[in-house]
Amino acid sequence: MALGTAPAPYELRFDAGRICLDLLATTHPVERLGSVEVLRAWITGSGLVPPGTPLAHADASWLVGVRELRSHVGQLVHGTSAPTTRPYDLALARVNDIARTAPPAPRALRAEDGTLVRELDGPPECAALLGAIARDAVELLTDPVARASLRQCAGDDCPIVYLDTSRGRRRRWCSSEVCGNRERVARHRRRTAALARG
Numbered sequence: 422m423a424l425g426t427a428p429a430p431y432e433l434r435f436d437a438g439r440i441c442l443d444l445l446a447t448t449h450p451v452e453r454l455g456s457v458e459v460l461r462a463w464i465t466g467s468g469l470v471p472p473g474t475p476l477a478h479a480d481a482s483w484l485v486g487v488r489e490l491r492s493h494v495g496q497l498v499h500g501t502s503a504p505t506t507r508p509y510d511l512a513l514a515r516v517n518d519i520a521r522t523a524p525p526a527p528r529a530l531r532a533e534d535g536t537l538v539r540e541l542d543g544p545p546e547c548a549a550l551l552g553a554i555a556r557d558a559v560e561l562l563t564d565p566v567a568r569a570s571l572r573q574c575a576g577d578d579c580p581i582v583y584l585d586t587s588r589g590r591r592r593r594w595c596s597s598e599v600c601g602n603r604e605r606v607a608r609h610r611r612r613t614a615a616l617a618r619g
Contacts, residue, residue, distance in 0.1 A: 441498075445495050
């Protein structure tokens with residue numbers, strides 16, 4: 422990928438099970454939200470806004486706000502073992518404060534074929550989108566069933582946290598195609614090397 426170009430859409434992942442967790446995944450393996458253009462793609466891809474929603478008014482301040490919220494959500498998700506520390510309390514207060522802002526108002530419109538489609542009442546503001554992400558984090562972290570389903574990927578050096586909704590709660594990787602495939606290839610190489618030595 423050329424320097425300064427946006428990552429391909431497939432590099433933005435939406436498989437963690439919650440919008441707030443998908444946001445956390447934008448830091449791995451490198452910073453994914455490196456430009457406003459990519460942020461716009463992430464906002465649409467995450468489902469925060471319907472496809473085709475105009476986001477031309479998004480600017481660098483949106484990027485700062487989203488990254489700041491991502492940092493706070495990360496502290497809460499990863500810091501659940503030590504929820505009595507000052508940084509945890511500050512992150513919690515900030516997420517709660519951001520969650521007070523109402524998310525963008527949706528409305529149903531009749532499409533040309535007669536089906537109903539979702540559209541926003543107007544162009545979304547950054548604070549409203551941040552509010553939607555923060556509310557998702559609050560709902561996740563206050564739901565004991567969802568919280569018990571949080572898993573960290575078993576892949577080497579993969580910090581991605583996801584919601585395990587698999588049958589039997591046996592999902593091991595953030596993505597079977599990414600980390601799962603890497604693990605299978607590594608396992609195969611180890612077996613081949615052991616056979617060659619043996």
